[in-house]
Amino acid sequence: MERKRRTIKNGILFVLIGLMLMIAQACSTKPSTSNESASKQEGPKQGGTLTVVRLSDATKLDPHFITDIPSANIVYQKVYEGLVEPDKDFKIQPLLAKEWKVIDGTTWEFKLREGIKFHDGAPFNADAVKKTFDRLLDPKTASPQREKFSMIKEVKVVDENTVQLILEYPYAPLLSILASNEGSIISPKALAENPDSLSQHPVGTGPFVFESWKTGQEISLKKNENYWGKKPNIDRVVFKVVPEDATRLAMIETGEAQINDQVPVTEIDRIEASDKMALYRTEGLAVEYVGFNVKKKPFDDVRVRKAISHAIEREAIIKGVYNNVGTLANEAMSPKVFGYSDKIKPYDYDLNEAKKLLKEAGYEKGLKVTLLTSDRKERINMAEVIQSQLKGIGVDVKIQVMEYGAYIGMIEKGEHDMAIGGWGNATGDGDYNQYNLFHSASQGPPGNHFYYSNPDVDKMIEAARRESDEKKRLKLYEEVMQKEIDDAVYVPIRNYEHIAAYSKNVSGFWLNAASYLMIDDVVIK
Template identity: 35%
Template sequence: MQTLKTLTLLLLTATLATANAQGNTVTVATANDAPTLDPNLTFSGNAFGITNQIYDSLLYRDDDGIKPRLATSWKRVTPTTWRFELRKNVKFHDGTPFNAAAVKFSFERLIDPASKAPGAYVLNIIKTIKIIDTDTIEITTSEPFAPLLAHLTHPVTAIVSPTSARKFGKDFGRNPVGTGPFEFDRWNTGNQIQLNSNKAYWGGKVQIDKLVFRIIPDIATQIVELRTGRVDLITSVPPESLNDLENNPKLAVYKKLGWGSTFLGFNTQSGITKNVKVRRAIAQAIDRDSIVKILRQGLAVKATAPVPPTVYGAGKNLNPRPYNVEAARKLLREAGVKDGTKISLVTYESAENRQLAEAIQFSLSQIGLTTSVQILDYSAYTTAVQKPNHAELFISGWGTVTLDADYALYALFHSREIPVNNNALYRNVKVDKLLLDARRSNNQADRLKLYQSAQEQIDQDLPLLALYYPLSSYAKSTRLQGEVWRYSWINLDLSNATLK
């Protein structure tokens, strides 16, 4: 009998130990694997959602403004020079001290043309980086650049360990080392990425022992895993599942207007969309209210400008472009476009984009246009829309990660960004000047006026039609507490999270 009691006690202890171990692990489901975990050499949200757990940037953006992270204070020394005081006594996961040399190394690595970093434009305004002392650095830009602080909150500007980056070279993305709350442990490609808590994190004790990102492409499977407790958080909520998830007492759903815009872009240099009347006709043929209500089922807000109102410098009182099929048909006739004219549309693979493509295809059929739709994987899509004779229409989205209009408006509409980001191939000398002037101005009131003027002109030229602003959403188990969701899953902060 004593032996049986002892065995039972041992089994119970083992069970509790297993439960406790599992209880200190948070599992997050994502639809796609990260291409790399090197923050400086990627521009993928699939990567940033994970790299933001491993690395820190100098600054970060909260609801009430820009806050210190690895930089503790900053000041403008001249119109083109900023000085940053850095956090002391911080170490990278490999034991390397964090200092001004690490900042210089990371930024120069990002903007070095040899790196071919897709996100280099975030900081390529930098002319020189000067180390004042171990904990002080000066950044000088080639011209006055008002959005610099906002750009330094971007995850592509994360500070990497110079020691490990040099040691692993091109393989650093598989061996990431930063100063963040979690350290890299292992990566089973296409399956999951596991991180462990950083026991020496400068920001304080991390309560979660392990953080696992499971790659589950099918959203329905993600929801099943969330309901059964094998996943603690999913990074987006499909509209058709919203009510069901909200009514589950074991789950909590978060939704909030974020920084994103979903749009229909026009090739302004070739095809029938070269004619602005055609672009305006197509804009009036699309019922954006129905798209928001029926397709997105309330998980979006109808767009009124290229960027949402959460973004500094968002346009106000622009042309609403009301849904009007007859007016659209009239504009097409004025443009000399006949019924049955073919038009091409391209986008990248996602359930949301497929729905949008079908809705737009139907809408255009109502004004006599026959739309051929091509859906590509994301890599093929980005290559396709950088060609001068690409499809007349394209569906895409943009997240204004810095929450400063410059980040979206300059990338999407300045002629210097053709063809990498300005896929509409849009050129307007007036808009170019307005956007440059807004970058250079230190007067915030003047910047707002300049962005308003730029967006009014863009609205007239219509290189893209903003369809809606997606609500940033996630669903989680109620046992997960203390997570912070800043506008998007790429800024998910679990450094102070706990598990019930």
């Protein structure tokens, strides 16, 4: 069995609230291609340090405050675990909860595994689950993740190993959100003694224990010798910050590092030509886009947003910038996410229509805007292409490149005009996409960096998260995404394909569709 520690019967979980519940107890399926797993090995070798080189440092390590996947990647399924987890096909499997049932449409009961301890020795039990979610849901905590769990009215301890989540309303994708990083269960001892320290020193139940964080340099985790499940093969993992793309690849080739999970597409040929490195590719759940801050001039005028939407030649970006890695997006939801619709049509490339709209908006003589991007090579290249394209309609684009942490800080404060962004759906469900990106309650850190607010859109998103009928949910998402396109909130660019370079002396890792690096079974030869 590929996922770590238990034997679970094959099956599929899907919930139609109030109608049916089928509990899946399935081993993750075997990879269909060699890319699904780095490589096979002849019996696992023990020990060694896995070094992962990355473009940027984490921003914070508290799952209640992490708002970006690169930071979550450090702790997800490594330091922290949730009640449930997704397998390679994003089907939900037991983790800290061994089983669960829906008592009625709004009451979910979880039976917990026994004998598990947090890294600081605190016992894992129903009270620990309650303390984690009570902290998350407390308005005083001011967690940007609170809205994702706003349907939870109460966390009820039934007995030491049984906990109930009482919901305000039926919520179909509850298990998918519990399986995400936001659903991580935190040590109650750490929460009681020094919750602020969790941003720098995470304490969970996972197979790795936090060791140290040298800001701007590296974060290290060590094997949890007291882990309740199958222990990792490796002794340590170090996430090392190396901003230069070429240097990261050179470190893989020389053996200084084993994995580079943030690889520019421009380096694919170099990787494939190397006898020391190999390339890992897998489809993702994320979508990349150009987003407008609709509260700032000139983007508070829908005609300006539509004009720029008409003037960006998206196909040229996919081919010229991304070398056809990933596919052309038609909406802010990947085809791999539940809720996707192929009926949504973005604005076509039409410079005459773009000029006409700018004239109507009073910008016949042109305008100046700033385009913000993080320092990823492809995004800088994309910004330059867009800068060139928008000259054709008289829009003068100033490109602002920021280190990833500073970029996140800026968009979370709404200080940008327009920005190249991406949404890495962490659950595979449309609610995670729509509620976080477009609902009025999610403006700022939770994900709505467009600062978009539309009461009709809010109502449709809320209706979709409460709807138990699959076909009705799909129809609601189709309707709401068309409305977001009509309002020209963003320009969809690319459905992600995640790529990584790795040393040929390492095996057993994989990237899941949300771009999390999974290292439980890693072997270093």
